[in-house]
Amino acid sequence: MTGASAPIGITDLAFATAHFSLDLQQLADHFGIDVNKYYVGIGQSEMSVATADEDIVTMGAEAAAQILARHGSDGIRTLLFATESGIDQSKSAGVFVHGLLGMGPNCRVVELKQACYSATAALQFALGVVARDSREKVLVIASDVARYALDSSGEPTQGAAAVAFLVTADPALVEIEPITGLHTDDIHDFWRPNYLSTALVDGKYSLGAYLRSLEGAWGEFRSRGGVDIDQIDRFCYHQPFTKMAVKAHNRLCTITGSDLDADQRRAQIDASLAMNRHTGNSYTASIYVGLISLLERDEADLAGKRIGFFSYGSGSVSELFTGIVQPGYRALLRDADDRQRLAGRTPIDYARYRALHENVDAVQGEDYETAVETPGPFRFAGVVEHARQYQRC
Ligand code: CAA
Numbered sequence: 001m002t003g004a005s006a007p008i009g010i011t012d013l014a015f016a017t018a019h020f021s022l023d024l025q026q027l028a029d030h031f032g033i034d035v036n037k038y039y040v041g042i043g044q045s046e047m048s049v050a051t052a053d054e055d056i057v058t059m060g061a062e063a064a065a066q067i068l069a070r071h072g073s074d075g076i077r078t079l080l081f082a083t084e085s086g087i088d089q090s091k092s093a094g095v096f097v098h099g100l101l102g103m104g105p106n107c108r109v110v111e112l113k114q115a116c117y118s119a120t121a122a123l124q125f126a127l128g129v130v131a132r133d134s135r136e137k138v139l140v141i142a143s144d145v146a147r148y149a150l151d152s153s154g155e156p157t158q159g160a161a162a163v164a165f166l167v168t169a170d171p172a173l174v175e176i177e178p179i180t181g182l183h184t185d186d187i188h189d190f191w192r193p194n195y196l197s198t199a200l201v202d203g204k205y206s207l208g209a210y211l212r213s214l215e216g217a218w219g220e221f222r223s224r225g226g227v228d229i230d231q232i233d234r235f236c237y238h239q240p241f242t243k244m245a246v247k248a249h250n251r252l253c254t255i256t257g258s259d260l261d262a263d264q265r266r267a268q269i270d271a272s273l274a275m276n277r278h279t280g281n282s283y284t285a286s287i288y289v290g291l292i293s294l295l296e297r298d299e300a301d302l303a304g305k306r307i308g309f310f311s312y313g314s315g316s317v318s319e320l321f322t323g324i325v326q327p328g329y330r331a332l333l334r335d336a337d338d339r340q341r342l343a344g345r346t347p348i349d350y351a352r353y354r355a356l357h358e359n360v361d362a363v364q365g366e367d368y369e370t371a372v373e374t375p376g377p378f379r380f381a382g383v384v385e386h387a388r389q390y391q392r393c
Contacts, residue, residue, distance in 0.1 A: 008130045009171030009323060010123075011137075012070060015292050015338050016062035017279050018048040018145070018160040019374050021345040022353045027156055030350050038156050043242035043273065047159040047280030048345065049353055050145050051373035056083050057096045057390055058378040059162035060143035065377060066334065067139065067164050068101055075137045076166075078129055079109045082119035082142040082284040084192070084199075084313075086111060087388060097141060100378055100390055115190060116238055117313025118142075119163075119284040124319070126167035127176055134169040144283035146240075149198045150357055157241045159280020163288040173332055174291070174307065174323040181221025181320040183213045190314030197360050201314075210244065210312050211251050217310065217320035218252060229256040232322060233305040234298065235269050236290045238312040240281045242273040245290070248310060271298035278342050287311050295325070296335040303327045 023046050028035035038044050050059075060081065081094030092111035112118040112125075119142035126138035143162035148154030189206035192199045222228070229252065237245035249269050253260060260268070275293035276282070282289055287309060295302065302325040312318040348356075369382035374393070381389040 006131075006134055006169050007171060007175045008127050008169050009167065009173070009175040011166045011168040011172045012067050012332060013163060013165040013173055013288065013292055013295075014063045014066035014334065015275070015289060015341065016059045016162045016376075017282075017341055017345070018050040018054050018059060019345055019376055020049040020051055020348045020352075020356070021046045021278070022049050022348055022350070024156055026350040026353065041243065042156060043246065044156060044277060044280060046278050047156075048161060048278075049348060049356060050160050052356060052359055053370040053372065053379040053381065054374045054376065055087055055380050056085050056143040056145060056162065057087060057093050057100070057388075058374065058376060058380055059160065060093065060141040060164065061097045061100045061378040061390075062376055063143070063162040063164035064097055064139060064141050065101060067166050068103075071137075071166060073101065073103045075135070076103065076139045077107050077136060078126065078138040079103070079107055080122035080125060080138065080140045081109070081111045082122045082140065083111065083144055084113065084115050084118075084283045085145045085147070086113065089194070093143070094141060096388070096390055100392060114317050115313035115315050116240070116283040116286060117311050117317045117319070119288060120309070120311035120319050123165075123167065123176065124180070130167055130169055138167040140165050140167060142284040142288055144285055146281035146283050147198045147357070147360070148201065150354065153203050154199065154201050157281050159282050161279040161282035161285045161289050163285045163292065165288065172326055173295070173329050174325055177322045177324065179221060179224050179226045179321070181217040181219065181224065181226060183216035183220065183318045185209070185213065185216075185316050187316055189316060206314060207244070207247070209314070209316055210238075211248060213312055213316055213318040214248050214252060214310055214320070215255055217318045218255070221320045226320075227306070227322065229253070229258050231306060232308040233268070234272070234294055234302065235308045235310070236272045236287055236294055237269070237310045238287045239273065239276040239290055240286065242277050245269055245273060275338070275342065284313075292338065295329060296333050296338060303329060
């Protein structure tokens with residue numbers, strides 16, 4: 001067993017998304033507005049839309065299967081599943097994934113919830129497990145389908161995606177540094193009562209709450225000995241829409257007195273925005289989709305560079321921390337596959353999107369089967385005696 005100072009972090013990181021997509025031009029046409037409000041104003045081009053036989057489990061399993069294909073499941077004794085869009089009030093979505101992937105029984109599996117923040121809680125818990133025993137490997141899955149009411153202002157900021165990452169000692173991708181800054185505030189900026197499948201949000205208030213949390217978390221990070229902003233090379237923010245990360249980074253640069261000009265600031269975050277621009281919001285997964293995007297799309301060699309992370313979950317809990325990209329990281333990326341995952345989605349029109357959105361609440365409490373729609377490796381087959389059924393395709 002190594003001491004607490006052994007490097008710990010992310011050894012592998014994989015992406016999945018839903019298999020339909022809606023170009024936001026379709027939504028702009030429906031509302032009769034200029035699409036540049038979406039393309040430019042909020043920085044989103046498309047959003048992933050789940051087919052009727054996809055959900056957080058199918059996407060999470062698709063992401064995690066890539067990790068297991070490379071590393072196997074031996075020695076993974078903890079699976080943490082982070083989500084806002086849980087599919088059962090009691091059973092963890094992670095247990096469904098554990099079964100679908102044929103993982104062994106000697107594993108603790110649990111689901112974590114705090115809006116968009118809980119994947120970062122899972123990462124921190126995973127670091128603790130590995131710090132206690134360096135033989136441990138922890139599989140973290142973050143998976144969400146972001147849904148707002150039809151015809152609401154949140155509608156263009158929906159989306160769907162999942163990430164899975166493996167936390168180990170001597171990490172191959174990104175070492176996570178120990179100092180963090182935290183900020184919690186009991187507010188109602190975004191929330192979802194048990195009887196709703198779509199989130200409630202006070203949009204403008206949520207933007208301000210996000211930025212205030214960033215200031216609070218940065219303040220604590222610095223007071224605990226965290227590095228100053230000029231020692232951080234790239235930044236990765238929670239991205240409910242990509243323009244939010246731009247606003248956040250500008251705010252952080254302003255409050256810290258950074259002397260970088262606008263182009264230099266953009267260069268620190270641009271690559272992290274590329275994939276989220278096409279998936280839309282993926283709540284818990286979004287910041288780690290941003291990390292995949294940064295590692296895959298940034299043309300600079302990031303080995304040895306420090307990344308600053310800001311994770312925000314409405315309600316609200318947030319955390320700021322840093323990580324160091326490891327030498328040889330490029331060989332571990334799945335750039336071509338991830339580009340194909342985005343490019344290979346089936347574009348749908350507004351009417352199809354609307355029907356799928358309404359379908360989520362169509363059947364309650366009865367047995368039903370879903371039609372085969374997803375081309376993905378796992379599908380949600382329906383409900384039998386109140387139990388969700390999943391299949392490997
Ligand atoms: N061309 C270019 N830009 C345009 C434009 C045009 N034709 N028309 C409008 N814009 C710009 C506006 O100027 C504005 O830019 P700024 O914010 O830089 O001023 C931007 O487009 C958006 O316009 P509005 O503010 O008028 O848009 P809206 O009132 O419809 O609301 C929103 C936007 C608040 C983001 C809304 O979509 C929403 O509520 N989304 C969900 C909540 C959310 O994502 N909050 C983020 C923080 S909370 C969080 O992070 C947790 C989470 O995941 C939800």
